[in-house]
Amino acid sequence: MQISKHEEPMPALQRKAERLHQNPDLATPSSKKQKVMPSEMQNRASKSKKQSLSKHHLQPEAQRCQEIDEEVEGEESERADVEEKISTLQRIVPGGEDLGVEKLFEETAEYILSLQWQIKAMRALTTFFEGLERNTRKLGG
Structure with a gap:
């Protein structure tokens, strides 16, 4: 490669890149070159x-x-x-084994309401008996 007076010298890497661009086979080692x-x-x-x-x-x-x-x-x-x-x-739920899911849910709701009423009744009875016991103590019994 001759450099004329008007051309600036190319850095070595740039020249190598140009050669690879012109001939891609140069990029692979000669032992691995194949005609593609x-x-x-x-x-x-x-x-x-x-x-x-x-x-x-x-x-x-x-x-x-x-x-x-x-x-x-x-x-x-x-x-x-x-x-x-x-x-x-x-x-x-009492009797729940024989029920389908929809009916089971209805029975569960009713059972919960029933339990709530039982709790209220037991509280009322507890209050009543506590009152009786206080009155008995007051009277000396």
């Missing part, structure tokens, strides 16, 4: 592009699949929890 046909170059480029795309697109897709699996597992776990609670409720 243009169609094969396109196939390689296409394959490499597909691989890079699949890496970028598969990761979110795989992550989404994992999220769906976790959702399904979560729903199955919730369903098992609900079934266990219904089973417990059937044992607590």
Whole structure:
């Protein structure tokens, strides 16, 4: 390469880059050089592009699949929890084992109201008997 008086000398790296740009085969070591046909170059480029795309697109897709699996597992776990609670409720509510879920809920509401009335009655009786005991003490009994 001759340098004329009007050209400035090129740095070595810039000259090497230009040569590589003009002849890409220079970039690979001579022991690995192979003749590559243009169609094969396109196939390689296409394959490499597909691989890079699949890496970028598969990761979110795989992550989404994992999220769906976790959702399904979560729903199955919730369903098992609900079934266990219904089973417990059937044992607590008198006659609950023979009831369907809708009727079980109605009976549960009625049973809760019944228990609340029983609590009020017991408090009233407790208050009544405490009053009787105080009166008996006052009278010296």
